[in-house]
Amino acid sequence: MNFAEIANTKPFIIAGPCAVESEEQLLTIARGVAKAGAHALRGGAYKPRTNPKSFQGLGEEGLKLLALARKETGLPIITEVLDTRDVQLVAEYADILQIGSRSTQNYPLLKEVAKIKKPVLLKRGMAMTMEEWLFSVDYLLQGGNDQIILCERGIRTFETATRHTLDLNIVALLKQKTKFLVFVDPSHGTGLTSLVSPMSKAALACGADGLLIEVHSDPANALSDGHQSLDLFAFQKLMEDLLDFKGRQG
Ligand code: PEP
Ligand code: MN
Numbered sequence: 001m002n003f004a005e006i007a008n009t010k011p012f013i014i015a016g017p018c019a020v021e022s023e024e025q026l027l028t029i030a031r032g033v034a035k036a037g038a039h040a041l042r043g044g045a046y047k048p049r050t051n052p053k054s055f056q057g058l059g060e061e062g063l064k065l066l067a068l069a070r071k072e073t074g075l076p077i078i079t080e081v082l083d084t085r086d087v088q089l090v091a092e093y094a095d096i097l098q099i100g101s102r103s104t105q106n107y108p109l110l111k112e113v114a115k116i117k118k119p120v121l122l123k124r125g126m127a128m129t130m131e132e133w134l135f136s137v138d139y140l141l142q143g144g145n146d147q148i149i150l151c152e153r154g155i156r157t158f159e160t161a162t163r164h165t166l167d168l169n170i171v172a173l174l175k176q177k178t179k180f181l182v183f184v185d186p187s188h189g190t191g192l193t194s195l196v197s198p199m200s201k202a203a204l205a206c207g208a209d210g211l212l213i214e215v216h217s218d219p220a221n222a223l224s225d226g227h228q229s230l231d232l233f234a235f236q237k238l239m240e241d242l243l244d245f246k247g248r249q250g
């Protein structure tokens with residue numbers, strides 16, 4: 001996908017399930033988020049799970065389902081690449097490559113992804129300073145890829161009432177100090193469905209260029225991250241609110 005299209009769509013909204021689970025699950029969600037006005041579909045095929053017993057994703061089968069959902073809805077797809085050995089394969093399917101929080105300091109992975117001529121969404125490591133994050137950006141730039149989207153997704157703090165602490169300071173600071181696109185992921189950043197909409201609005205208010213939001217047709221039965229996913233109704237409502245918000249900003 002054309003990087004300028006991402007840069008020129010304000011805000012650029014990426015939505016979809018944490019993980020691709022099945023054809024029916026993905027197509028239902030893809031149709032729903034497309035109808036609500038999302039600009040791209042997310043869905044993990046290779047999942048970096050803390051517990052090795054948790055669902056690890058469908059792998060290449062998941063990539064094929066994402067391609068099917070793109071064909072059906074016209075939405076470009078973004079998915080995580082977790083392993084250096086999968087970069088070529090994931091890049092054949094994805095329109096935007098995602099580097100997850102756990103991988104942002106995986107320098108061999110960054111070097112491989114840098115060779116791909118596609119946009120890359122680089123999440124912030126959950127314990128990374130801005131300076132460290134920007135060094136990871138340098139790996140991509142030095143390797144020849146400047147189609148970079150930074151994505152704040154919450155950091156580890158002493159607070160346990162939320163899964164992570166969404167650091168909106170860094171969003172405003174990055175917009176002041178760099179020329180990069182800065183997105184916000186309020187789903188991982190809060191870990192709580194009820195906080196996703198308010199923090200989406202807060203993110204746009206402090207200058208975020210786009211959002212990455214987990215949406216599931218049946219959050220209670222999601223195989224991962226249902227506790228932080230919006231259902232399709234809540235997502236539709238959020239999109240209406242964001243349009244309103246944009247209108248008020250002029
Ligand atoms: C995800 O987007 O589903 C994900 C695993 O995010 P993070 O890398 O930010 O934890
Ligand atoms: Mn997730």
